[in-house]
Amino acid sequence: MVLFILQFSQLRFLATMDLGLNGISGKVPGFFAEFPFLRDLTLRANDFEGQFPTNIFLLKYLKHLDLSYNPSLYVQLPDFPPRNGLQSLNLLETNIFGGIPDSFVHLNSLKFLGLSNIGSHKQPITSIANLTSLNGLWLSGSGIEKPMLSWVGRFENLIYLSLHDYNFSGPIPWWIRNCTNLMSLWLRQCSLSGAIPTWIGNLAKLSDLNLSYNRLSGNVPKALFTLPSLQELLLSSNELCGSLEDIPNPISSLLYSIELRDNNFAGHIPKSFFDLTRLQVLLLDSNYFEGTVELGIIWKLNALDFLMLSDNILSVIDVEDGYPLPYLPHIRYLGLAYCNLTIIPGTLRYTNQLSYLDLSNNKIHGVIPSWIWVNWKESMFELNLSNNMFTSLENSPSLVQMDNLKMLDLSSNKLHGTVPIPVTTTSSSALLDWSDNSFSSIIPDFGRYLPNNTIHLDLSRNKLYGNIPGSICTQKQLKILDLSYNNFSGMMPACLIEGSSLGMLKLRDNHLHGILPENIGDGCMLQTIDLNNNQIEGKIPRSLCNCRNLEVLDIGSNQILDTFPSWLGEMSNLRILFLRSNQLYGSIGGLAESDASSKDFSALQIIDLASNNFSGSLSSKWFDMLQRMTENSSDKGNALAFDSRFPGEYYQERLTFKGIDLTFTKILTTFKMLDFSNNAFDGPIPDSVGNLIALHGLNMSHNAFTGRIPSKLGDLAQLESLDLSQNKLSRVIPRDLTSLTYLAVLNLSYNNLAGMIPEGQQFSSFTNSSFQGNEGLCGRPLSKQCNTSGAGTPSSSVSSQESVGTIVLFVFVGSGFGVGFAVAVVLSVVWQAKRWNCNCFPVPPVTM
Numbered sequence: 001m002v003l004f005i006l007q008f009s010q011l012r013f014l015a016t017m018d019l020g021l022n023g024i025s026g027k028v029p030g031f032f033a034e035f036p037f038l039r040d041l042t043l044r045a046n047d048f049e050g051q052f053p054t055n056i057f058l059l060k061y062l063k064h065l066d067l068s069y070n071p072s073l074y075v076q077l078p079d080f081p082p083r084n085g086l087q088s089l090n091l092l093e094t095n096i097f098g099g100i101p102d103s104f105v106h107l108n109s110l111k112f113l114g115l116s117n118i119g120s121h122k123q124p125i126t127s128i129a130n131l132t133s134l135n136g137l138w139l140s141g142s143g144i145e146k147p148m149l150s151w152v153g154r155f156e157n158l159i160y161l162s163l164h165d166y167n168f169s170g171p172i173p174w175w176i177r178n179c180t181n182l183m184s185l186w187l188r189q190c191s192l193s194g195a196i197p198t199w200i201g202n203l204a205k206l207s208d209l210n211l212s213y214n215r216l217s218g219n220v221p222k223a224l225f226t227l228p229s230l231q232e233l234l235l236s237s238n239e240l241c242g243s244l245e246d247i248p249n250p251i252s253s254l255l256y257s258i259e260l261r262d263n264n265f266a267g268h269i270p271k272s273f274f275d276l277t278r279l280q281v282l283l284l285d286s287n288y289f290e291g292t293v294e295l296g297i298i299w300k301l302n303a304l305d306f307l308m309l310s311d312n313i314l315s316v317i318d319v320e321d322g323y324p325l326p327y328l329p330h331i332r333y334l335g336l337a338y339c340n341l342t343i344i345p346g347t348l349r350y351t352n353q354l355s356y357l358d359l360s361n362n363k364i365h366g367v368i369p370s371w372i373w374v375n376w377k378e379s380m381f382e383l384n385l386s387n388n389m390f391t392s393l394e395n396s397p398s399l400v401q402m403d404n405l406k407m408l409d410l411s412s413n414k415l416h417g418t419v420p421i422p423v424t425t426t427s428s429s430a431l432l433d434w435s436d437n438s439f440s441s442i443i444p445d446f447g448r449y450l451p452n453n454t455i456h457l458d459l460s461r462n463k464l465y466g467n468i469p470g471s472i473c474t475q476k477q478l479k480i481l482d483l484s485y486n487n488f489s490g491m492m493p494a495c496l497i498e499g500s501s502l503g504m505l506k507l508r509d510n511h512l513h514g515i516l517p518e519n520i521g522d523g524c525m526l527q528t529i530d531l532n533n534n535q536i537e538g539k540i541p542r543s544l545c546n547c548r549n550l551e552v553l554d555i556g557s558n559q560i561l562d563t564f565p566s567w568l569g570e571m572s573n574l575r576i577l578f579l580r581s582n583q584l585y586g587s588i589g590g591l592a593e594s595d596a597s598s599k600d601f602s603a604l605q606i607i608d609l610a611s612n613n614f615s616g617s618l619s620s621k622w623f624d625m626l627q628r629m630t631e632n633s634s635d636k637g638n639a640l641a642f643d644s645r646f647p648g649e650y651y652q653e654r655l656t657f658k659g660i661d662l663t664f665t666k667i668l669t670t671f672k673m674l675d676f677s678n679n680a681f682d683g684p685i686p687d688s689v690g691n692l693i694a695l696h697g698l699n700m701s702h703n704a705f706t707g708r709i710p711s712k713l714g715d716l717a718q719l720e721s722l723d724l725s726q727n728k729l730s731r732v733i734p735r736d737l738t739s740l741t742y743l744a745v746l747n748l749s750y751n752n753l754a755g756m757i758p759e760g761q762q763f764s765s766f767t768n769s770s771f772q773g774n775e776g777l778c779g780r781p782l783s784k785q786c787n788t789s790g791a792g793t794p795s796s797s798v799s800s801q802e803s804v805g806t807i808v809l810f811v812f813v814g815s816g817f818g819v820g821f822a823v824a825v826v827l828s829v830v831w832q833a834k835r836w837n838c839n840c841f842p843v844p845p846v847t848m
Helices: 001-004 030-033 056-059 102-106 150-154 174-178 198-202 221-224 271-275 295-299 347-352 371-375 470-474 542-546 566-570 589-593 620-624 687-691 711-715 735-739 793-817 817-840
Strands: 014-019 025-027 041-043 045-052 063-065 073-076 089-091 111-115 136-138 161-162 186-189 193-195 209-210 215-218 233-235 238-244 257-259 264-269 282-283 286-293 304-308 315-319 333-334 355-360 366-367 380-382 389-393 399-401 406-409 416-418 421-423 430-433 438-441 454-458 480-482 488-489 505-506 511-515 528-530 535-537 550-555 576-578 604-606 613-615 653-657 660-664 674-677 680-684 698-699 703-706 721-723 728-731 745-747 752-754 776-778
Touching: 030 056, 150 174, 174 198, 174 399, 286 295, 295 347, 366 416, 389 416, 620 687, 687 711, 711 735
Parallel strands: 014 041, 025 045, 041 063, 045 073, 063 089, 089 111, 111 136, 136 161, 161 186, 186 209, 193 215, 209 233, 215 238, 233 257, 238 264, 257 282, 264 286, 282 304, 286 315, 304 333, 333 355, 355 380, 366 389, 380 406, 399 421, 406 430, 416 438, 430 454, 454 480, 480 505, 488 511, 505 528, 511 535, 528 550, 550 576, 576 604, 604 674, 613 680, 674 698, 680 703, 698 721, 703 728, 721 745, 728 752, 752 776
Antiparallel strands: 653 660
């Protein structure tokens, strides 16, 4: 591209150069400054990087400069000379460094200005506030600024105002009412709250109003629909509620776009909406609208291009058979999910322009008609028929031709037979989902027939059997492959891991066997490997370390025979490690020799080593490295997801939590759990476990741990489930555990604990089963009560026993240090022997 431009370097009279939206990368060429008569330069929406040549700003005849949406481009504004002729400057989504110079005030011819990260106390804007010639102002923040923009209210001649991604944290700014000449007002994603003020109805020239992605509440003022020039009303993704009133004089209204999606509106959709003759876009999905909508009324809107009624309480009724259509529908985008449909609307077969159709979550039954693949062969790019009751494809085609297909979702139906294959000629990425059906067969060359642009293939929860087609490995663009919950058998194709471009591989709950491939290359892109509940054998290959982006490793419920893979600690992104129910053996305490500052396993938030043959004692240093579990967060966290390009593709896991097996369809980044149960660990439970203050679940049951329960477990403020049952723990239950206010499940049964069960608000909710099998325990909820001369409170019992040696030492110190020390040692030994005897075989204490 640069060489192409160089061919014009001799065109000294070149006045306009528009290179926007071309995907150009690299630095901005300095030779632009060699075009002395250049008036308009547009470089918007490319991938330019580095610093923009400052001398271009100072070209004598430059009037319009657009560098917007080049996020890697850095711009330092120059000292502008007086009487500079620049009329339009757009630097949105670029990086301004060096601040706004005072000479900015010399841009007295400027009509339009777009800037990012402007308006906070860190960025002085005095010189901008004096640009009274402005009629267009677009400013964006970074989501954290508490903006200081009241000076904008002084621009009485302002026509276009757009503020985006600020943190107003309050109502719509009052000073906007002074801008009475506004024709376009955009306050998008600005953390606005409260009601829409009625004074917006006084902005009589307003044609575009965008208040989307805020937290506005209350009703929509009726005055908005009476604005004589209003063409676009965009209020999506707020908390607005109530019913909508009819629009007066809809036939003469200029409204062509109404976007109210993702709010709390209720009642019936006003009939006047369907009398707006200019209406092109109507987005009402994700609300609580109710009643019946007749498609025949909608089709009379000749200009309607985009209609979304999904996710309400509506019932959509099609035109009756034989009833003449008033107009043929020309709509291109149609969403009718959750609309109580029982058949595909027959009127749709008369349109050949549909590009997007969502009929998911209805009650449509029967066959998927073949005219779908004929009528929309060239136009359709997203088709969602999921969550219905379809049983088959008409004429059972093995190939489905749709030239521009980007997404086809047939999941959660009753489809059976052979998995169909879509054929497309588009170069765009394709997502294919046939999960949760009854497909039973797949052709061996399935992968070779798939579109080369397939990036997401989900065939999970079907009845597929036989071998996994190795031809799937020929799909070099595939990022997500989910074949879970089928009946596949045979060898697991090594190519799915070795040299694969996959990011997510899910094969759980099949009958696959073999070993994990040992030659995983450096180019491994896998972020998730889920092979749970198969028959995989052998060892965990060390070459797995080449998957440096790995976040989830689930190889539980297999037949892997190996020692603990401590080398996995080198994987800095690993969040979930699931090794339960294998034949792993040996100690995991080898990490005790690691440096205390080691980052090994620092990102782990879920560790499940249950039901293996691990043994030996646990090192305190092992738990010290689990840094993510020591970070307590007050926010709710986000769901762990594969990639922002694949919305809804969350990590899922089946965990034993609170004593039962639960399937977590979403795992929050704040959820932390550790399960070492059903092994042969022995020795004491390290106190360092108490440093994992963010834990929600801790299960160390069915081992051979000895000694006391660490009192520091009382510091685990978020703990909801604690299971230390069936070990050899002794001594009293620490009173500190009563501070666990979120604890819902506690199991200390079948140990050697003794003394009184601590009394506390949380402990009073546990039943007898939480403490049974500890002969020395007494007090509620057990039927065995503590007598007045028996075991006292845990705190007093422990403190008196542990301090007796010190007390005796000082009693005898008057007899001389040597004698007193010897007597103290003897009595201490006797006391410890008695103490051991009391813990194992409780006897009444000796009273003095």
